[in-house]
Amino acid sequence: MTRVVAQGTFDILHPGHVHYLQDAKAMGDELHVIVARSVNVTHKEPPIVPDEQRRQMVSALKPVDEAHLGHPEDIFVPIERIRPDVIALGYDQHHEVGGIEAALSERGLECDVRRAGPREAREDELLSSGRIIGKILEERG
Template sequence: MVAQGTFDLLHPGHVHYLERAAAMGDELVVIVARPTNVDHKEAPICSAHQRRELVDALAVVDRAILGDTEDIFRPIEELEPDVIALGHDQHHDPDAIREELECRGVDCRVERASGREPQYEDELLSTRLIIERILRRRG
């Protein structure tokens, strides 16, 4: 079972995603994106190594690794997971991922994890929202 993401400024939404992902298989390996692979949003605030270390510290995660700098599918080929779990709001196209996996001879399912609603009034489940709040309060 593989989950992947940027995981910048860890928050309860990340934990929810990884808990849902872990429920899809026996062992959860998390691929933490390198800054060079994050091209759909602002670059991460924290270093890849710091983000990997924090994700790896979560009890639900069996192992966290850094993504490949050139080929985001290389770790998938090496891990040969049964399932790839996508976050509920990740930009990835599941059909495009399935096609690429098929071309590479990787036989696994691609599932999307459920989202989570805030549990209390001021809970933030988005790195972008956390940054915006910091800038409003301290910027």
């Protein structure tokens, strides 16, 4: 059985998230998703939705076998516990494949690091939490 890990913030769920998780699930038999804790989100605005609520929402998605909250201090702790065969990165996530591979190697973890493919937005779709928030503010703010 091939165990896959996907990870992300998943602040406001949208079709891009679903596409990423479907791609990740197609890379193996079992999909575990690590939902980043708000304290670890430093590369963009912090999430609006509380940590546990985001984990519950991701857990409810069809491709997901199990959703976990990330570790508050060390993002690799859940990886060590889950022991995946594959880590699936989103096509636009800020992580560098080489950096992830090096960190895994330092910890004695062997797994493939792959990137999911993009999903093209249809005319009326918003494929980022930031764009959804921007649209809400524009129309109702």
